[in-house]
Amino acid sequence: MRRFLRPGQDPVRERLKRDLFQFNKTVEHGFPHQPSALGYSPFLHLMAIGTRSGAIKLYGAPGVEFMGLHEENNTVMQIHFIPDQCQLVTLLDDNSLHLWSLKQHGGASELREEHRFTLKGPPGSPPSATQVTAVLPHSSREVLYLGTESGNIFVVELPSFRVLEDRTITPEAVLQRIPEDNCNRRSCELVEALREHPKNPDQILIGYSRGLIVLWDLQNNKATHHFLGSQQLENLYWQRDGSKFISCHYDGSYTQWPVSSDNRQPEPLENTVPYGPFPCKAISKIYWQTTKNGLPYIIFQGGMPRASYGDRHSISVIHGSQQTAFDFTSRVIDFFIIFSSDPAAEFDDPSALVVLAEEELVVIDLKSAGWPAVHPPYLASLHCSAITCSHHVSNIPLKLWERIISAGSKQNIHYSSMPWPIDGGTNIAPDPPQRDLLLTGHEDGTVRFWDASGVCLHLLYKLSTVRVFLTDADPNDNMNTLGEDEWPPLRKVGTFDPYSDDPRLGIQKIYLCKYSGYLAVAGTAGQVLVMELNDEDAEHVVDHAEADLLQDQEGYRWKGHEKLKTRDGPVRFEAGFQPFVLVQCQPPAVVTSLALHSEWKLVAFGTSHGFGLFDHQQKRLVFVKCTLHPSDQLALEGPLSRVKSLKKSLRQSFRRIRRSRVSSRKRRGGSGNASEVQEANAKFDQDALQEMELAPVQRKIEARSAEDSFTGFVRTLYFADTFLRDSSRHCPSLWAGTNGGTVYAFCLRVPPAERRMDEPVRAEQAKEIQLMHRAPVVGILVLDGRSTPLPEPLEVAHDLSKSPDMQGSHQLLVVSEEQFKVFTLPKVSSKLKLKLTALEGCRVRKVTVANFGSCKTDDYSENDLAVLTNLGDIQIISLPFLKLQIRYPCIRKEDVSGIASCVFTKYGQGFYLISPSEFERFSLSTKWLVEPRCIVDMPEVTSNNHVHNKSGTENAARKS
């Protein structure tokens, strides 16, 4: 009567639970959602990214990562590292400043917020008086110059954020020395840029938005030079030696100015509109980098001809006669150049251009010919094409790992071989305990293989299934058709490409056998591909079969999408996973479940209509089973009918917007008819939305019945070698669970290896279980005589698992959305159950068997169920007694896509999407924990003397 023991009564078990389970969100993988600011410390070699939700993330060498969150969750506008310090200042859009520092604590560095500050003007002054527009951390590390909308420049002391009022640089003081006919009070409105002189820390360059630039002497508190620009100013940059600076402007021009002691009001040396003569967009930021050979690099953002290329997100690099306008896939947030940080060096010698775009990070190697891109070791854009599913495989054998890496390296030859240039900090985390793969399926028909062993989620290999099919978008639909002599010299960079050519290509299910290298993927239009890893390119025909899941069901009409057309004849595949079998379900509904047995060479697949079993050795369909209830019209009509019509129309209108955005460039001015249709559609959508909002929030209480729709939807498929018919002989079996609470069990006869090609695989239905609560079956599992889950196929053959106990009696675990139930086998009688929904009102969304090891002793581990509910809670439930061990809140219940994306690993970790581009990694285990642990040391300050002098003069200036 174990089941009547109440949890929490056994102190030994309670202690053991503490040694086994622990919940941590450990690291965020991928690219930050909605980045809004970028900063870089040449001193620490660390990069900082701020986001619109107030997060700040620091990155250095692979594995070196820090994260902080501003309490206010406001957009981070600017990030500035304090020179030669482990500190940085952030400016948020609520005009608050925050000082963060990296401090060592317990052997590792941590990012902490130290102070916050909001600039306050005199009482009664308008808010614009103190609205910060430019921030300059002075090299003395003691003060911060804050340029404002009012034109005042305030000086605050660090780290206390005390305003040094006597040192404020007012517009009046600036205008004193400037001839009145050139300037008036309005010239000094809004400080656009503040730049410290590279050689003389007592001078700062102040750029006002209307074009006036002033070189200010801090020691004497006066303007020494002024430069009258005719155009609205965007930004400023000093040449390394301080003899010249460059300004960039709203009209797409940039100007070089000399600074010499004899001319207090110099004329510009050179004024250029690089993409003139027609009106151009603003150049918002510019760098001027000197090199040994004398030819500088001029690197700027924007400046494209307004009419024809005004919509491009570009950064141009000009070096002598070479000029390239890198064309990014999304808006450029900010960029920086990595150059020689040694103050004694004579030249900048830039080595890399780092660009933060809205959807990805792009690094360009400026040292290699052709300026190739560098493959980032982190910050991968997971959402290059939207993620549609994910699959995790733990503990990959070295051999397979190396073959995948080798296939991937052949795809990456166009990347630069430059070592990753942002290499600050030291990763002190222990090496990952094992090699783990995370596979993500995408809307465009690709599968990406990520190294998920450690803190850096790194792309190893990308597989595309598109080649197998004929799609509309095939014939050289290349947007980048510009020839050699095109002007501007645009070059597409980056991988972000969310526009799927054909939504039917989307990947829905993935199954990888790590021992055999067989991979099965299944997609939106009922396609199932079985692939094998090949180290060489190959050209071959993909065997093609069709599985009619409706069988003898008559009179049904599929109203959904058509099946994908296949390519006839041999297809060339690059090294890597190459498809050799294609099964297409008919009707071509989305594949909802998939299982692969690499030892028996069988693949099972299910849709909303039924399921089938395919022998990929003999390339023969073994059987299909229709699970459709005769009254379930909805399932037949396809995903785009009645219940979903609203969703569909919304989705379509988004598609339309998306498509119109994409195509507007290609074919401008479509027919007027289309826009009318769009308008009508938009109106309909709006009406539908309103209708939805007006309905009171109420829920219908009704028992589920066999007639409910989508009961035939196959949710789970499972292969097991168990006792299905009698207790003396075990046999291969296939289990399927449906949305209507039905479990089907098929007895399989797989011929022995030596006759595997000669005799057909046979299947016979042996059992059908109807759960009376009719909740969808989300998991099926067989426990062996020792109550251990059966091993994976080939796991025993590779000596990685004990062989299952085939003497004792096996048990069947059926997990529905509402209950967990254990039945005996071969005679099915119910043994145990755990009701979840009836008692807690939550439902099972994801369930996996996970192995938990004790952090205290190496020799204890146990298998439990890791369960994610629709409320976002994670529960651990013991096997085989189905007792709730522990519960952790993990995901907000409103975050439906986060919950849907969750994937558990076999060792008690998991991933879920916190945004389209980021996975949160969590751990339920005390033993298996992957989290960043790194240390950032203060590099030796090379110019100690210099700094001392500076502060000395500062102090003197203050006293005078």
Place this chain on the structure above:
Amino acid sequence: EFRRFSLERSKPGKFEEFYGLLQHVHKIPNVDVLVGYTDIHGDLLPINNDDNYHKAVSTANPLLRIFIQRKEDADYSAFGTDTMTRKKNVLSNVLRPDNHKKKPHIVISMPQDFRPVSSIIDVDILPETHRRVRLYKYGTDKPLGFYIRDGSSVRVTPHGLEKVPGIFISRLVPGGLAQSTGLLAVNDEVLEVNGIEVSGKSLDQVTDMMIANSRNLIITVRPANQRNNVVRNSRTSGSSGQSTESSLPSSTPNILGNLLQGEEESDEEDIIIEDSGEPQQIPKAAPTSESIESLSQIELLHESTQNGFLPSSEMNLNHSAGSISMEYEAPEPGRKSLEEDGTIITL
């Protein structure tokens, strides 16, 4: 004793004729007997007039099991829907009526002739302001037929009156089970679902709980209209008589009373179809000790095979796929295990 005979399904005739036939078949022409049958839910229901006789015949698939008891030995309480938990007793009563001394049963009417659709339970332990309603969904084809919504209610707390979120019945579907009982009404506040408090749970959670329990739903409500409350006998007062609203949500766990004891096991059971054969209830893993086959029973065989069902397995040993026999494995004594099942699904 055990008899088997066939009957024309389309022309069952009158109850009187059937009664005569039974007496004839068993050669007990002058003995008064009580006739009962097991319906598809496994309940023992009486046959005593034309209507329930016709109902019994029409629902038989394909065997109709008839139990006959001498009227003087009859155990009236054996009949009715709740027989599932008591069936063990019923059967042994039928088998060995002498073992039990019967109290004379006062028969006022035959409530057992009807299947309950709802009941008010635990009146003795609940405060007067609350009502615990049980809806028997399995007995009818009627939809449960109600909707719930979010709302707020006022509670007495140590800090005074406080507004707290609550769940309320928002709509009753005309003709639905909920409406037909008359025990639930719009704006009644839902306090518990099958013994679990709903406070702190979201509307969606409560919805899921109700649907998960829909085959045997027990809702505790505070009726919006407090005038129709059950006036309690003073004898049963004790703790519950003093209960007020304020004491409620936090102190309810101890008044779950009898509802939970039966509940643990009174869940519906799943059905298994072995080798494309006959659907069966999935038994409990405990071994079986006795079989219903030993009981005195009469199986009625229909000539008609219009539903595609062949006669019983005992008649045709070479039965083919699709035949259904109502075989129940009787439970181990002392374990309440033979339970209510639902509609049997065939392929």
